[in-house]
Amino acid sequence: MEVSKESANFAVMNKHNFKTMHSNSITLHHIGCHIGRLLLSTIACMAFTTAVAQTQVIAHRGYWDTTGSAQNSLTSLRLADKIGCYGSEFDVHLTSDHQIVVFHDDYVHGLPIQKTDYKTLKKYPLRNGETIPALAKYLDAAKGLTTRLILEIKRQYSQSHEDSLVDATVAMVKAKGLADRTEYISFSKNACLRLRQLCPDAKIAFLGGDWDPQTSKDKGMTGIDYDQTVLARHIEWIKECHDLGLTVNVWTVNDLNAINDWIHAGVDFITTNRPVEALKLAGN
Numbered sequence: 001m002e003v004s005k006e007s008a009n010f011a012v013m014n015k016h017n018f019k020t021m022h023s024n025s026i027t028l029h030h031i032g033c034h035i036g037r038l039l040l041s042t043i044a045c046m047a048f049t050t051a052v053a054q055t056q057v058i059a060h061r062g063y064w065d066t067t068g069s070a071q072n073s074l075t076s077l078r079l080a081d082k083i084g085c086y087g088s089e090f091d092v093h094l095t096s097d098h099q100i101v102v103f104h105d106d107y108v109h110g111l112p113i114q115k116t117d118y119k120t121l122k123k124y125p126l127r128n129g130e131t132i133p134a135l136a137k138y139l140d141a142a143k144g145l146t147t148r149l150i151l152e153i154k155r156q157y158s159q160s161h162e163d164s165l166v167d168a169t170v171a172m173v174k175a176k177g178l179a180d181r182t183e184y185i186s187f188s189k190n191a192c193l194r195l196r197q198l199c200p201d202a203k204i205a206f207l208g209g210d211w212d213p214q215t216s217k218d219k220g221m222t223g224i225d226y227d228q229t230v231l232a233r234h235i236e237w238i239k240e241c242h243d244l245g246l247t248v249n250v251w252t253v254n255d256l257n258a259i260n261d262w263i264h265a266g267v268d269f270i271t272t273n274r275p276v277e278a279l280k281l282a283g284n
Contacts (some may be wrong), residue, residue, distance in 0.1 A: 055263045055282045056086035058150055059275040060252050061104060063088070070126035072102045074133055074141045084284060085275050087148035087183065092135055094156060094165035095121065100135035100172065106154070108132065114157050135169065139176040149178060150271075152207070153186040153195070166191050170198045185225050196220040205249060213240040223247030223268070228258065231267075238266055256281065 062069070062076025063083060069075045072090050080088035091104045099118035106113060109124050122131050133141075142149055153169065156162035173182045183203040184195045192206045196219070205225035206216060212234075216224050223246045224237065231237065231250050241248045251271035253259050259278050262270055272278045 053268060054284065055267055056269050057275050057278045057282055057284060058087040058089050058249070058251075058269050058271040059083075059085045059147075060089050060271045060273050062090060063275050065273055068128055070128040070130060072104055072133070073126050073128055073130045074138065075128060075130065077138065077141055077147070078145065080275065081145040081147040083276055084279060085147050086269065086284075087150040089150040089152060089185075089271055090138070091152045091154050092165065092169060093154050094161060094168065098164065098168070100165065100168055102133045102135055102138045104154075112157075114161060135172055136176075139172065139178055142178060142181070143176065149173075149182040151182055151184050153184065153188060153191040155186075155188045155191075159190060162188060162191055163194060166194045166198065170195065174199075189219075192221065193219065203247075205247075213237050213244050213246055216241075217244045217246060221246070223249060225249040225251065225269075225271075227251060228253050228262070235265065242266070253278075 059076070059080035061071040062073065063079035063085070064071045064073065064076040066079065069079055077088050077090070090102050092100050092102055093106070093113040094100055095113060095118045096115050097117040101113065101118060101121060103113060108116070108121050111120065113121065118134065125131055139149075151169070151173070153162070153166055156165055173179055179199065179202070183205075184192075184199075185205050185207050186192050186195070187207045189206065189208070192204055195202065195204050203222045205221055205223045206219070207225050209226045209230035211219065211221070211224070213224065224241055226249070228250050231248070238248050247268040249269035249271060250262050250267050252273060253262060253270050254273050256274070256277055259270055259272060259274070260281050263282055270278055270282070
């Protein structure tokens with residue numbers, strides 16, 4: 001996704017876009033290193049008393065930026081739960097021998113996950129020494145926790161492989177008794193639509209950024225989950241989503257000023273690599 005490096009001014013919004021705030025404007029600081037400082041200017045934000053839900057924090061790939069942890073590890077999941085995050089986000093791929101593994105990148109030491117067997121992948125530990133977890137083991141670790149599972153279906157090299165991943169993932173989540181605690185996200189529109197067919201009651205959000213709120217609603221999504229640079233260009237989508245009964249998640253927000261501004265903008269969720277600080281700012 002190409003991101004402009006220029007600052008941008010946003011249209012005047014009515015008071016229902018935002019929480020009660022102490023000033024007539026807020027500045028959205030450092031929305032991504034590529035676009036610099038963005039200004040939400042001339043925002044009409046007269047005080048009002050309508051109750052607004054508290055912003056919740058999702059640990060991006062778990063709470064990994066701490067001693068003894070690693071991205072998408074069992075430890076990062078447990079730590080996200082320990083510090084009180086609403087959810088712990090993680091990514092899944094399907095290996096060549098049809099094992100579902102928890103890992104973000106498409107490659108492990110140059111080996112394409114989707115065309116490599118799990119036995120081979122297990123030879124390459126995570127930075128904290130843990131084995132790349134199979135989804136079954138990851139879900140077993142989640143059973144004794146309370147944090148929600150924000151499960152990202154990664155795009156696969158073919159639709160048939162992707163369909164197999166979606167089908168097997170949903171079946172495993174249900175078999176482990178975690179359907180009520182699992183929410184699904186994906187950059188793949190195909191995966192999102194297939195998820196909706198397989199689990200009509202699940203929370204599902206598209207990550208790609210090119211479905212506006214009404215389209216997301218029409219496609220059966222329960223919210224939008226967009227990069228902060230996308231949402232900053234369409235700040236009006238926060239109110240539109242809420243009017244449609246959709247939730248708004250913004251990612252991956254690590255600058256503390258930006259985290260604070262998104263909280264005041266009224267987003268439902270912030271996905272971050274700094275969950276401890278975000279929890280404090282959100283008052284969780």
